[in-house]
Amino acid sequence: MTVPVFRFAPSPNGHLHLGHAYSALLNYRSALATGGRFLFRVEDIDTVRCTPELERDMLEDLAWLGLTWEMPVLRQSENFSAYEDALQKLEGMGLTYRAYLTRAEIKRFVAERESAGASWPRDPDGAPHYPGDGAVLSDEERRRRVDADAPFAVRLDMRRALKRVREPVTWRECTAEMPSSPAGPEWFEARGIRADPAAWGDVTLARKDTPTSYHLSVVVDDAGQGVTDVLRGEDLYHATSVHRVLQMLLALPEPRYRHHRLILDDDGRKLAKSNRSTSVRDLRNSGVQIPDIQERLGISSTV
Template sequence: MTEPVFRFAPSPNGHLHLGHALSALLNVRASVALSGRFLLRVEDIDRARCTAELEREMFEDLDWLGVPLEEPILRQSQAFPRYRAALERLQDMGLVYPGYLTRAEIKRFVATYEAEGKAWPRDPDGAPVYPGDGAVLGEEERKARADSEAPFALRLDMTKALERIGQPLFWEETGAEGPALFAPPEEIPVAAEAWGDVVLARKDVPTSYHLSVVVDDAHQGITDVLRGKDLYHATSVHRVLQTLLDLPAPRYRHHRLILDEDGRKLSKSSDDTSLKSLREAGMTHRELRTRIGL
């Protein structure tokens, strides 16, 4: 039987919060319970927001939590050539195109469309599905942007991608904590069309979360992806990319979320739930585990 390999993959673009503590500790617990390994991955592709200071404080938080660190630690900022190679494979399949619409242009288009009493489709995160440049820009404007240095996002043509795959996809979903860790997996049907043409990279960054996460999970030999339920539906996109790139599919385990008083998932912008502020205020490990339900 293959040794289980789990990972925790935070981004040093803000302070870790209680939700991160839950995810990190559940991954550590699962790796011990299933006699596997636990790896840390630093998701720092956003070089503008991810800083050395935030990374240092992140490691202080993880040390306080008692999270073990196996060396070497993969940093996404050092893996850009690997992402670029994966992107080029998808481009060679004719599945990638540049999209020049800005967020403001998409917002105006959707507002105009819905002002007529029709509903524009949203992805599972609630964002408008990309309409395509042709729905908003005239031919001359599209050509002008393509010929200029205008910013763009490289997007996956989801319709073509699913046609190329040509068969239904599934992922294996099982439990994230307690006895459910040992439960047999359930096959969940992929519904990637709901996401539309997702971003794979941008003009100045050769990857996105969707692309880098599947490339990194395969590179590190991750067998079990244990992460928050807010990423449950994104698994459909990841299975499409894994299939197109001939990458192995891990088991998925989506854990409960820690919510604020208004029932919303925690944000790095809210300092009152950051691990840094809590440990500096004297919170003990027992108090932390009680607060996050462990």
């Protein structure tokens, strides 16, 4: 059997919270239980919000939790050429296009449609599907933006992409969230899930000033690092549809997927940096010990 490879890949745009700790510990302990490898990856494509100071704090917090990982660490900001290569392959297949509408223009167009009683498709995260420049802009305005090299997004033409794969898009979802020690064969059992990439519309793959998006970089990095098992939060369950179609288009290997439960706050909301959820660093500074965190997360103190 191939040696399992797990990874934890946060963004250093804020301090880690308990949801991050849970995912990191699950991946680390899964690697130990299966005799596999554990990788740490820094998803820092946002070079403005992600800072070296926050990355340093993140590494300190993970080490305090008892995690160790293989070196060197992959930083996405140092891997832009790989994403550009993947994007060029998709462009060469005729599957991408430049989209010049701003977020405000998309929002206004959809609001006008919906206020008139028409429905408009939205992706699983609630964002409206891209309407296409021609639905909003005149031919003259479109030419003006192209000639002026205005800001744009590079989007995947999902309809063409699905025609190209010409087969049902599926993924393998493993049901076990925490392995036994050592992990038995049930840990690797998976059921086939029918993906629905069309539900996402024409997803963004890059922007004029950023050569990649999360969707593109995550599949390129997982393939490049030989990740066999993607263990992540259930909030990314539906995004697997996009990742699988990109893997099929780019002829990348298919990992196994597991989507674990989310850690919620007292109001039942998902922990998030944007909500200023209590960080692992704050808990450390207040005197909370590792066993206390493990108890809060429902993780045993032994592997």
